[in-house]
Amino acid sequence: MIEFHNVTKRYEGGYEALTNVSLQLADGKMAFITGHSGAGKSTLLKIIALIEKPTRGQALLNRINLNTVSRHRIPYIRRNIGVIFQDHQLLFDRPVFDNVALPLQIQGYRPQEVAKRTRAALDKVGLLHKEKSMPITLSGGEQQRVGIARAVVHKPMLLLADEPTGNLDPVLSREIMQIFVEFNQVGVTVLVASHDLGLIDELDKPRLTLNRGQLILNDLVDDAAETDDGW
Amino acid sequence: MAGSNVKRRGPATTNRISAYLLHHLQSLIFSLGKIYQAPATTIMTVAVIGITLSLPGGFYLFLKNIDAMSGDFRSSSQISLYLDLGLSEKRAREVEKDIAGMDQVDSTRFISRDQSLEEFRQNSGFGKSIDTLSSNPLPHTIIVEPIEADTFAIRNLLNALQAMPEVEIAKLDTEWLERLYTIIEIAKRSVTIITILFACAVLLIIGNTIRLDIQNRYQEIIVTKLIGATDAFIRRPFLYGGVWYGLLGGIISWLIVEIGYLAISGPLERLNLLYQSEMTLITFSFHDFIILITSSTLLGLAGSWIAVARHLNQIEPS
16 A cells, blocks of 8 residues: 655755655555654655655555656545544534535535435544534544544545544543554554554554654564565 | 555546536535625625726716717707897898708707897806896807708708808807717727726735635645645635625625716706706616626636635645
C-alpha cells in the first residue's frame, strides 16, 4: 500500500524533516509512527496524504507515484484515504451529521445512501444520538470520534491519524485506539502517528520510530519479509 | 486492494449525473442559507449593488421617456411662420388663406399676437414680467402643416414661404428636434459609459465580497480539499453566492428606480402636458426588467468567478 524509497523532505529555509526514509506498509497492516515532536511524524503522513511532496526519493501509494501526481488527480487519490487530525478539523458551522456526511457528498452519493452510511459511521463511534448536535457542544473525546466517523464514512482503504489522542485522557485514548484496531480488523490499512508509548505497547503493533527525520527503528522490515503479498 | 484505479470506490456512473445536479442544487440552497445567516453583510452588499445599478437603470429610463416624447414629434414637420410685426391681424389672416391654398400645404393654424402672448404668459412663468411690457413683442404666427412629403419637398416649401414678403421668419420645427436628437444621442452614449463603469464597480464589489467569504471559510476549504473535494466542488457554493448577490442587487436596483420614478412622475406628467403630448409615461417594461435582472446576475457570477479564480487555488492544506 505505502512504499517510501529514500525519501527526503527539506522545507524552504533548509530544515530537513525527513532524511532518507525507506519503508513499506503492506495492505491491511496497522503500524504506529513514534518519535519526539519534530521527529518528522507529521511530515511522513503529509507526504502520504499528498499535502507535501518529497524533495528527493520516491513515495508510492497503491503504486501511484506521489512525486509526480497531477494536481487534477489529487482529490481522487485522497478519496481513498481517511485522515484524522489531532485538532479534529471539524466544521463548527454545521451539525455532526453534516460533518460526517461531507466526504460522501463530495463523492456524489445519493441522499438516501449518504444518510445510511453517515448513521452507520456515527453508530460505529457511538455517537448516533448526537447527529443533530453542533460540534461545539461536544466534549473533546466526542469531537475526535466525530472526526474518526468522517474519516471512515466513505470506507477508505487507508486510515491516517496524526496524534489522534494528543488531547485526550488515558481512558478516552484507549477507546480511540481500540476503534482503529477494529477498523484494521476489517481490512483497512492504518497508520497512526503518536508519542503515547504506553498505549502503543499495549496494542502490540509494528512501530516505526523517527528521530530527527531518520528512521531508527522499523518493525515492518521483518514483517514485510514474512508476508510477501506481491508488492 | 491491488490495482491503481483510484476512482473505483465512487458511486455508480448513473448516479453520478443526478448527484452532480443534486450538488448544484445543494450549493444553490447552501449559498442562499449562508446569505440568510449573515443578513447584515448581505443587506449591505446587496444594497450597494442595487444603488450602483440603479444609476444607469434610472438614466436609461429617463432617456427612454425623452426618446418616446421626442418620437411623438418626429412625425410632424410643422413650419412656423412668424409674420412681420407691423402686419395687421386682418392682413395676416389673408396671408394664412393664401398659404392654405398652396399645393403642398395640408392645413394651417393661425395664432394671433394676443393669443401668443396669453399662451406665453400661462406657460412660461414670466407672467408678471410680461405685464410690465409696454407693447406685445410677439408677432402673428401661422403654423403650416405640410402634406406628407420627403424632407426635400418640405425644404422647398420652407424656402418658398420664407421668400414671402409678409414672413419675417420661417422656421422648420424639426430643427430644434434635430438638436434634441443630437443631445439625446450624446446622453445615450454617456449612459453607455456610465453603465460600463458601474458594471465594473459591481464586479469589484461582488469580487471583494466573495474574496472575504473565501477568507472566512478558509478552514472549511482546507478540510474539504483534504477529504477529496475537487476544485469545482469547492468553487460551486461561492459562484452561487455571487449569483445570489447579483440577482438580489438587480431586484433592489429595480425597486429603487421604480420608487424614484413614482417620486418624479408627478412633475414629469406635467411636463408631458406642457408638450401637449398624448403619450403616457413609460417605466421598465417586462423586457427591460428581465435584461436588468439577467445582467446583474451575470455580473454576480463573473465577479465571484474572478475572486474564486484568484484566491481559491492559493488555498492548499499544509
